[in-house]
Amino acid sequence: MPQNSAAVLPAPYADLVVRDADYTAPAAGELVIRNRAVAVNPLDEIKQSTGDLMYKWLPHPAVLGEDVAGDVVEIGPGVTGFHVGDRVVAYAVGMEKGRNHTAEGGFQLYSVVEAQLTARIPDDLAFEDVVVLPLAISTAASALFQKDQLGLDHPTAGGHHPAPRQSVLVWGGSTSVGSNAIQLAVAAGYRVVTTASPHNHDRMRALGAEHVVDYRSPSAVSDLLTLLDDQTVAGIFAVGTGSAEPCLTIAIATGARRLCLASPSVSMSTLPRRRSLLALSRFGLQMASRVAPLMVRSRLRGIRTRFVWGSSLMTNEVGPMLWNDFLPKALADRSYVTAPRAEVVGTGLQSIQPALDAVREGASATKFVVLL
Template structure:
């Protein structure tokens, strides 16, 4: 019988430790997957670095990780889309409230995935290429399609949807070169909308290749006025704010263009300055005060302009129709025929679970327009 191994977070703010783990068993509508590639996300870094600032319900020792790709080795009752031997990419939700935290954590050799949060991998794509998708594409879909966020119509590959781009209006994705932004551009275009986005100049052509019609430099002090001018005459149906500091300019742009909804996918300030230790500190107090002030100012501005600005929790799609639309209806076909590109590009930083901590350290140091991947 095979044995399981995990990269454990033994306690708050500790480095990951590789060690034995119980072999998980899939329940109804679940499957057991032999993991072949893992990607790291800012959520993993924040949880490791700040302790219980986020995911307070997650007990220690913990298994973090959301992005996995691998081979199905077993399925639970009710699973009909997958069978042992299938290559799949999926969203591991072990960090979420009410889930089996150890069985469903991504940083291990064998993981339980919900069958409705997974998609088959086309033969032409590697595990390393597709593993960049799960959390990012789920967060993008939640922001764009859930009724409490931008509430866009679902993607439709028919020719009539492509012709409807001008009629359905424009979606702005602030932070297009991010993992969430790169997927949001593609999903918004697939739902029949024109897309405007922001990115550094060296990423502009990549944004256009993903489906953006208008691209601006987010670092330009006049970027809001530039986008407002570029979108004059467009019906802007919503703005997705991705990246630290994106909320306030996104609300300002919504006010200037008449958009009534802003989906906030990132905190107002970076948690990178927080010390990696518990207890009070001046840096922690300063960060939290800036977070509270910036969030309050953003909400006040949104209310003044009658804009509905809400924070996005990417896993909420597993409780509604958006999850099924994305993982069962749209993504399998879109990956198979190349309509959805695996973006941003994967960078493999190492092999084996021992390399997950290396990837997290690299992520904390700063990564642009790439996704850090570990191969198992």
């Protein structure tokens, strides 16, 4: 049996500790992969920094991590389409409710993953490049295509679409989620308008965005309204802290009926990495003062506004559509770009904690990756 190790969160607010871990065989519908690269996400850092504010159901010690890429080493009953030795990328869901929180975490050498959330990758695609995708692309797909979110048409790998008849606004295009939302919306046949810092504008156009606006510009909202004038706006996806309010204004002005939110209105990075009732109370009051008026305004205007959770595609048709049908083909024919850019910050499980520290410091159009 393979010898497993994991970077474990031993207690709230603690640093990760590398220790031996059990190897778990796959159940029906599952695979075990030997991770060759993992990426870190703000959710991992938030869980470490805020204790039980998020993922209250996750016990300690905990194995965090959602983005994994590596080789298939064992296949569970009923799984088809995969073979031992396949190179894959997968969305590890051990942090979610009702999962095996230890075996299905990403920050370890061997992870159990759902076959329906796993995609084969080409031999010449580096693990460190493709591992930036799982949580980001899953969140973007859930927002764009789930019927209870924007409900857009599904994408086609390498497909050729007629001239787009409808537009989608993605506020926050240079984020991990935004970069994937742009590509998915374009692959589904929509015209995409997005926002980003000026130094990322060319990168956004390369991903398929037709127009890019500087989100920090005082005229950002009016500029976007000009670009969307006389367009049918199929939906608006707000990514990033502070994006909800301007996106709602645009939805009202353009007649868009659906607005999806990926980020809270107040950044959790403002919370100290320790237990502080005062800081939590202040954060809660700020959230309530921002979210409640937003939701009331949305309802009064007849706009369906909802937050998205990346793992929700596990329970509907969007998961298999994305991971089993679209992504393997799109990666194989190079019609899909692995974005954002991967920055390798170390090798070995001991490098994951410095990567989390780097996430807390912030990054633009970059995801931090550790090789295993």
